Structure formats: structure tokens, C-alpha cells
Amino acid sequence: MASAPANALPLFYNDLQPLSSQLHASWKAKTMESAEFFGKAHAVPLTVEEFIPAQRHYPIVFSVGPDPVPLALFGLNEGVNVFTDEKGQPTRDLYVPAYVRRYPFMLARLRPDSDDLSLCFDSTAGLLGEFDDGAPLFEGEEPSEAIKNTLAFCEQFEQAGMRTGMFMQELIQNKLLIDGEVTIEPDGGGQPFVYRGFQIVSEDKLKELRGDVLRKMVQSGLLPLIYAHLFSLSLIRDVFSLQMQQGKAPAMPAPAVPA
Template structure:
């Protein structure tokens, strides 16, 4: 179920990356918009563990396949389907927006492979930054404005949350709790169910057999509530499925959606 960016060398959403600096972008502004066009057609958005309690109210939370699984909020069950935004990127209702999507078009990245520090970069193709039109200035002379400093802090916090998320996933892998997921949903009027695969989920049977001292440690560290949020969120698979039916975005029955 996991989407991949069009450019394999860039993260999801990003078509290009340019370092933000006062020399080249002294007169640039940040434009506001009520359309998250970068979410159109994106069905799986990365999550950090801090977001599980809020995200699990709206989306199923699963994990991508591969050696380094990543938590994902499913905004649709099929490639190219997001049931929470319209064709222009306007949210159909008030739902939680993952931090990964809110930081766009900014991103902390290394300017060179051997760089020791991360620099604030942005996607120049986003249309959200530029010299023309109204907006909040990014620089006051050579000094970053509060707008730029705020986004830098947000991106730094996201990177820190990403490290905590990686530690959480490593703990799941250590105890071999992640298994291949499969959901079969039977729609009235169809002989065959809709089958969804291509993601990982926590094995509830193995979780029940985890040693008591390990569970106590997870409870103290905050890991245990995250596991519960993930498992409860899986019930929303059918809710997202129902939204796809209402919006006429259903595939044929018996489809397997492999991870990218």
C-alpha cells in the first residue's frame, strides 16, 4: 500500500530540493493556501509515533514493508486514492493532518553526502514560496524572520520525532512483532471480497505472549499505548473502504496492493 515519490532520490511529495538562503531568497515570501494539492492521490502518509493518539481517530495506522518499516496513515486503501481531500486538495472534513504533510514544502537535508549538519531546504516547484504575491517574508535582510525560524524549529522537531519513531520500530522488530497484514472486506452484492495486502501490522497473538517485564518497560516508556493505538486504528479500514464506495473510487474485488 505504500506510495513512493516520483523521483526515487527524493522523499514523498518532493520534486526538487533547494537550500533556503538570504542571498537567493531575500525577497521571497511564504504563501498561505487552503488546498493541500500535494496530498491529492496520496493514500499513505508517513507518521511519527507522537502522532498515533491523534491519527488513530481518523486513519488506519499500518507499517510499510521492507527492512526499515515506517508507520503510515492510510488516507485511502488503493494507490492514487485519498478519500479525505477533493481533487484540488481541499479537506472534505476536519481531520488530523500528519506532520509530514504539514512541513511541506520545507525539509531538513544534507547539502552534500559527507555534510555533518542538516540545512533547511524547500521544494521550488510547490508554488508555496516565491517573490510574487502576498505572504509572510522569509528574511529581513540577512536575518531569518519568525516565519522561517518557526518552520526550521518544526522541521527539527520532526527529525527528533523521526528518531524516536525509528527506535519504536526497532523494538517491534527486536521482538518480531511485525507480520504481513491482510484485510478482506466483503461488500454486499459482490461474491468475492476486496483483499488488501502489502503492509505490515502488529501480531496480536505474539503481543499477548510478550514477557511481563518487557510490557512493564513499554508501559513506562510510552510504547504500549502506541501499540494499542495502532491496533485500534485498524478497525477504520472499513470506514475508509466505505468512503471509497461513496466517492466511486473502488477497484475490482480480489485485488492485492503491493508495497512500492
């Protein structure tokens, strides 16, 4: 149901080009009027800073594999997002993850031997180009105010990503993650739907933590994040109900397809 993207490029991105004052001096940015990529996303990476606002809207789970990441769950099956229309526009009050909001930009390393990050964009998005209308990317050789704000947002996202990585290491080191499974019986009876392919925090293992470890989690602010995740799991059945209402549930009960 929810596994980390395995492609060379991150989820949503089809190509990455560094933004250049020489190559893109006259380019402008269009306003994103639709986000079909988001409308087809059933799971999107989430940072720990977003757990508190996100847990009110949708489930927060963790991907499977050796390097799990937090995921916002928008649907229980691949290609299903019950919170948006086909153009990716939210159909209800919704916290949209920063991962979605930064698109088509992101910070990336251009050289494997360097830790320097450059502002890049997905050239296939069709949002940047030599357009008549739009927000300029540069003012002379200097980034425009809009690009400065975009760069600051992407830098904050990278910093949040580092803190998220530290949070995940705490979960792994303390062996708190277990395979998740949810069984949902459809109204009117019939064979239940069983969803797997994600991880959750084990409440039993959390209760068994030593006092000093638990105290450290309280002091560092990790414990509220864990409980935000646990509280959000009750929304999985709400997501299923929305899928049924929207006619997006699978015809026959079966384990969900990994991303």
C-alpha cells in the same frame, strides 16, 4: 497497499534547494490554498507522537521492506484519498500529519560527510518566489519570524522522526511485526476484495512477550502507541466503505498496488 517511498527524494518532493539569505533575500511565501499532492496520497508517513490523535480518524499501518515506517492510511488503493477533495482540502474533521503540514519545507543534509541539517524547500511547489504579496522569508540577512517558526517545526519533526525510528527498532527486535491482510466482502455479495502489502503488530506475539520486556514497554510509553495502532485497524473497513461511496474502489477485486 502501503510501502515506503522508494524514490531518491521523499514523498511529495520533486526538488530540494537550501534556503539562502543571499539567493532568496527578497522572496516571499504564498499561503497554500490547495494541496493536490495530498489529495492523491493514499499513505503518508506518521510519527509516534501522532498515533493518539491520528488513530481516531484513519488506520495506522507499517510499510513493508527492511526499514518499515508508520503510515497513515487515507485510501486502500494508490492515488486514493477518501478524506480530501481533489485539491487536498479535508472534507471532514481530520488530523493532518505533520509530514504534510511541513511541505514544501524540510531539513536535509547538504553534504554526505556532515550531520548538519539545512532548511530546504521544494522549488517546484510554486509557493516561494519573488512575489508582490506573501510573507517575507528574510528581514535583512536574518530569517523572518515565519521562517523561524518553520525551522522550529521542522526540527521538532526530525526529533519525532528519531523517536519513531527507536519505536520501530523495538517492534523489529521483538519480532512483533507481521504481514497484514484484510478481506472485505462488498455489499450484495460477489468476489471479496483482498488487500495486502502492509504490516501490523501481531496481537498473539504481543501476548507472548516476556514480562520484563512488556514492563519496559509500559514504562517507556511504547505500549499505548501499539494499542493506538491496533485500535485504528478497525477503520480499514470504514475507508473501504468511503471508497465505495465515492466511486473510488477498483472495478474488479484485486490486491492493492504498492506505493
